[in-house]
Amino acid sequence: MNIFGKHEPTVKPLDLSENQFEIYNKISRNYSHSFLFESLTGPEELAETSIMGFDPEIIVKGYSNKITIQRKNSEIKIIETNDPLSELKNFILSSTDQSYRYLGGAVGIINYDTIRLLEKIPQSHDVDEPLMEFGIYNDGILYDNKKKQLLYFYYDKDRSNELKITDEKFTDFKLSEISxxxxxxxxxxxxxxxxxxxxxxxxxxxxxxxxxxxxxxxxFLKVYKILRDINPSPYL
Known part of the structure; x- marks a missing residue:
């Protein structure tokens, strides 16, 4: 399944003056799904680029016996499978452009209990809870730390002029008792x-x-802001 259209992306400068975290703070408020891979300090080869993604084309959730696929404004499609990771690969195309570490693809989380798909160990995970969730992103924002340059890449549709940006301050964050x-x-x-x-x-x-x-x-972004101030690193 090809959601990227053409195989190679277009990369162009993006005219926003804030740093990568400030930009992400203003963008993420307007989308239910977004991500930031931020590099602040470290060896040049590790901390060269920060990456942002927003509003993915598809949301894929993997369970022990199925995957669910939801495109924008579409109903959820269910595929029965015992190998959700292999099914996920069907959404991804390789690119020959090696200019940057990331130019679109699947970004998400894998639950610790996913090991049960690879090793024969007792099943203790709730089958109704996803083992993994990924957004399939076919555009995004790159911040080149070396050149101090903000870039936008896309495959078929240029959405840079449609970016929703909101200038909001951080609100409180509270935790219940830990048990x-x-x-x-x-x-x-x-x-x-x-x-x-x-x-x-x-x-x-x-x-x-x-x-x-x-x-x-x-x-939750307020918590991240505190962590990045306490411990800046190549991988945040």
């Missing part, structure tokens, strides 16, 4: 059992963890 899925006594028992297994020679290494849950409300 673990195991209390301290339960978790300590698991640790002690693991120590015994190691002592008996049944295992030599184990990674133990517990899940912490909380509800969050407010401006």
């Amino acid at each position: 673990p899925n195991l209390n301290q006594e339960e978790y300590s028992n698991i640790v002690n059992n693991a120590k015994q297994y190691i002592h008996d020679g049944d295992i030599f290494q184990v990674v133990l963890s517990r899940r912490f849950s909380f509800n969050a409300k407010g401006d």
Whole structure:
């Protein structure tokens, strides 16, 4: 399935004066799906480009037994499959243009439990919850940190003049009480059992963890702003 039209993108300068984070703050307020891969500091080859995407052409969600596909203003299409990652590849075309690290494609998240698609381990994930979610982006914004230049790329449709920009200030961010899925006594028992297994020679290494849950409300971008100020890095 080709959503990109022509195989090679057009890249042109974009006339916006703010830095990459300020631009993203103003754009992201107007779209339900967007992303920022920001490089602030580090080796030149790692921190050369920051990337922004907004309003993807398609949203793909992968489950343990299906994928769902939703185009803009269209109904959701369901494809039954036991290999959602392979199905995702059908939406992506390779480009010979190596001028930049990213010129469109799939951007999203993969749940930790996706390992169950690759390894035969017990299924504990809720089958109604997606294992992965990706937006398929066929245009976007690049900030060249070396040249201090803002660029816009696209394949078929130039949407640079349609960008919705809103000048908004950050609002409050609040968290509920954090609760673990195991209390301290339960978790300590698991640790002690693991120590015994190691002592008996049944295992030599184990990674133990517990899940912490909380509800969050407010401006999530404000949290990111604080983190980028505390710890700027090539990958944000």
